[in-house]
Amino acid sequence: MRLTIIDKRVEVWETQALAEAAVKRGWSAEIVDITSLNDVGETVSGLGDIVIWRYASTLGSALWAKATILRLLKNKFVLNRDILSRTYLPMKMAQQILMAMETDVATIPTFQFKDEVQLREAIGAGKLSWPMVLKRNVGTRGEGVRKLDSYHEVRMTPKDFKATIFQPFLANRGDYRVLMLDGVVLGAIHRRARAGEFRNNISQGAIAEKVTDEATMKRLNEIAAKVYQVAQLPLLGIDILHSVDDDRWYFLELNTIPEWRGFQQATGIDVAERVLSLCHEWYEKSLNNQHYRVGVI
Numbered sequence: 001m002r003l004t005i006i007d008k009r010v011e012v013w014e015t016q017a018l019a020e021a022a023v024k025r026g027w028s029a030e031i032v033d034i035t036s037l038n039d040v041g042e043t044v045s046g047l048g049d050i051v052i053w054r055y056a057s058t059l060g061s062a063l064w065a066k067a068t069i070l071r072l073l074k075n076k077f078v079l080n081r082d083i084l085s086r087t088y089l090p091m092k093m094a095q096q097i098l099m100a101m102e103t104d105v106a107t108i109p110t111f112q113f114k115d116e117v118q119l120r121e122a123i124g125a126g127k128l129s130w131p132m133v134l135k136r137n138v139g140t141r142g143e144g145v146r147k148l149d150s151y152h153e154v155r156m157t158p159k160d161f162k163a164t165i166f167q168p169f170l171a172n173r174g175d176y177r178v179l180m181l182d183g184v185v186l187g188a189i190h191r192r193a194r195a196g197e198f199r200n201n202i203s204q205g206a207i208a209e210k211v212t213d214e215a216t217m218k219r220l221n222e223i224a225a226k227v228y229q230v231a232q233l234p235l236l237g238i239d240i241l242h243s244v245d246d247d248r249w250y251f252l253e254l255n256t257i258p259e260w261r262g263f264q265q266a267t268g269i270d271v272a273e274r275v276l277s278l279c280h281e282w283y284e285k286s287l288n289n290q291h292y293r294v295g296v297i
Helices: 014-022 040-045 064-070 092-102 116-124 152-157 214-231 261-267 271-286
Strands: 002-007 026-033 051-057 075-077 132-136 146-148 164-168 172-181 184-193 207-210 235-243 247-253
Touching: 002 014, 014 026, 014 261, 040 064, 051 184, 051 271, 075 116, 092 214, 092 247, 116 146, 116 152, 146 152, 164 214, 172 214, 172 261, 172 271, 184 214, 184 261, 207 261, 214 247
Parallel strands: 002 026, 002 051, 051 075
Antiparallel strands: 132 146, 132 164, 172 184, 172 235, 184 207, 235 247
């Protein structure tokens, strides 16, 4: 069995974990990038029996390029191929809109503005107030996330308004990361920001603990199930926040290319092995049933 992981970030822990888990199974494993459409047909035809799509250089390219690659992959077994076809999924504003429209899960009011003038108008109309959070519309690991308390801080923060979203800051005692595989919750962790920091990302120094409280897990499972019905990605991370202001549970964001190192350390779950086990099961089914090869994964 040959596994190909599409990821331009060869050194990422999760990508390495997948490759190592494949070798333990007796498979061959390779990590490749798709940098352009030059010779892409040859590149795609040389991919392994199982392909796990994580992050390619072409991910940020034009829609027609993504559509071309998706077409070439039609006869390949690809985990999370919908990252290519549903290009809006990684966008935080789109995620909030979709969850607000298609579920009854509480969502966070999210805004984009062309400039500071529009931001001032929104504040004047009561749509936003201080403090607020500034984020990249597409971003990971808490990078570029800022808590703002004044117009001065807005002006002093490096940003591209077209690629930035604004949300009200919700006071909390940490957030929750739920990891799902094939629509089933593998587990959940509670992440708490380090002293002097408001971001609950492990990459920003947050502390992670396995969620063991039954009532909390029940609530997280209920929310995750509803979010999954919209996202429909076999491998998915879901971030959920419990506000201390109004005692509501909010959908925070989707992780379409989830990291799970902190999750695995806290829960003891070997995520890479679980992922490969599912891929192998589906691959075997796909040999006799085209339904498993195209459109489902």
